[in-house]
Amino acid sequence: GAGVSQTPSNKVTEKGKYVELRCDPISGHTALYWYRQSLGQGPEFLIYFQGTGAADDSGLPNDRFFAVRPEGSVSTLKIQRTERGDSAVYLCASSLNAGDYGYTFGSGTRLTVV
């Protein structure tokens, strides 16, 4: 596609539920990143994929968070047993390759846990 697509754009869920957030990167981009942005803050790194493998997952806050990219294209961020503190905008970005290239960000998924 022309840009990074994230679905859904908005998600409201009840505390304790499981959610999946999807990211479709730009075609041909091998690097994919997930960030989380809380209100009034800058984005915070969660996880980075190079191809199918998670090259750096040091930003995942705890084991309730997990992300996959099985075919090296679409990625899914999964959150188990959601908590109100998980409410934020989840941003996905892709890059032609890790290295000197800039990122292209999607519009994000706004997750609200009630």
Place this chain on the structure above:
Amino acid sequence: KQEVTQIPAALSVPEGENLVLNCSFTDSAIYNLQWFRQDPGKGLTSLLLIQSSQREQTSGRLNASLDKSSGRSTLYIAASQPGDSATYLCAVRGDQGGSEKLVFGKGTKLTVNP
């Protein structure tokens, strides 16, 4: 741990004014620095990417400078327009081997009044 600070947090200027946004970072061992624009409810748009070996980058009315040794970058916007109103985010990428994550500041919210 890298920390990025942006000053001011908010700025309101009349149309046509030239302005400077500031970004500072605590660890000078960076690979590159990137300036982004974020419109309300939207993702991030990359404006300028400066490699650690560069001093500045220009795109249209935007000019970004980098002083790596002092841990500072500035974004200069010439002849500001109401359409420039947005939040501007600065992000640095560390130069540790394999580190691909960006560390963001909290942003400067710019309002350009007609």
